Amino acid sequence: MTKDPESDPKPGGVAAVERAFAILNAFQPGDASLPLNELARRTGMYKSTILRLIATLVQEHCIVRLDDGSYQLGSMLLHWGGLYQAALRLDDHVPPILRRLAQETGEGASFFTREGSLRVCLFRVDSSRSVRDHVHTGDLLPLDKGAAGRVLAGFDRALVDPSQFPPQPLIATVGEREPDIAAIAAPVFGPQGSLRGALAISGPAMRFSIDLVPGMSQALLKAASELTRRLGGDSTLLDRAESINMISRPAP
Template identity: 25%
Template sequence: MQEKNKTVIKSMNLLNLFRTYPTLTLQEMVKQSGMPKTSVHRMINSLEEMGFLQKRHDGAYELGVVFLELGQLVSDRLDLRQVAFPIMEALRNQVEEAVHLTVRDGDEAIYIEKLDTLHPVRLFTKVGRRAPLYAGACQRVILSFLPEQEQTAYLERVELIPLADGTITDKLLLKERISETQQTGVAISHSELENNTTAIAAPIYDHSGTIVAGISIAGPDIRVTEERLSTLKVTLKNAAKSISKQLGWLAT
């Protein structure tokens, strides 16, 4: 293995300080990095010249716009399905139930990826299927973690139409389920889109901490029982966190 370039490593250590501090003076960078002032000054000049740092009018430094440009390139080129698929496949193989990935489209969520259970009894879901945000775990987990203003506006305008025996049609009950999801980090549904089914879903976040998708485990309620849900909850949340991290999310 080739020896790492020490100058590059030290420069990255300087830049990493800006993960915690929005602005830093030369003296603050020296103190936080523990490097000699002459070395820090030299690196700052180079980083500023390349656009990685920019000097403010008060003499402090902040990250340069090149990071915004590079970040947008990464975001544009990152395919959620491509990132999620291997993690979804591992999850399906572990729990042996169907795994779904949904994203928001207006007042609905659309299934953009699905891995079927290996059991002969399966759910009726397919890529491209739509469902309202209020019905089903994978949809409601997205609703639960929307910005408060968007969530409130949705709840005011939506009409809760029954789709299966367990569909929530009372707005007070829906608000209770949303609150539970926010507290536990998962949404659970029973026969909300299809009778005799149970699903559990967790949120997926992007680099900005914004929810971008929901991932769920779903199956017939004779297999996805209350006894299994506690174990599935941990497994699912770990999978959702893995996908989120690959999208740039920094878990708090």
């Protein structure tokens, strides 16, 4: 029997609001519309509960009831999305994530975007260690060298067909841009799969050891996923990725 969560709200939450969001969250990429039976299956709610809630969601243009009796997301969600995008500023979201990433990994954390055949460092938080990689906000660096450059060149739909994207989102390099400097980078996506930038950690290669790299890469994946969601992108690729275990130097 379907277990209706109506009597079991999350601690501190408002049950009716949580159930309304559960209905909206039942829609997944590729769903043009959903019948009542499928909404009940995905949410675990009784149909009677869904119908009561949907009446309000329809009234507020969050859900639309089609002629065949199925439901689809309404125009109010697009309106809210437009408001969010209009108010979105990288300055509000990137620096806090970089600070946390630098603290968790002990290495410098940077956010790069592409500028033609180069990449520019838009935000940077240095490592607290005296020996570190020296990258500064505003630096222009090669697009074809370094982990962040490879991410920007490899995951940009303007340059590469998505079918040709690298097999996994983490890219690591040693000594490509500067001798004895290692880096790990991951893409940050925005709406419609757009590439908003590359999130990277970098520092002396001797500190990117086999014992530390898995934790570093996991922290980077988590940060890139969170930033992607904040910027309105789909974080599925990052959420499903596995951390890397080591960074190999290129053959001489």
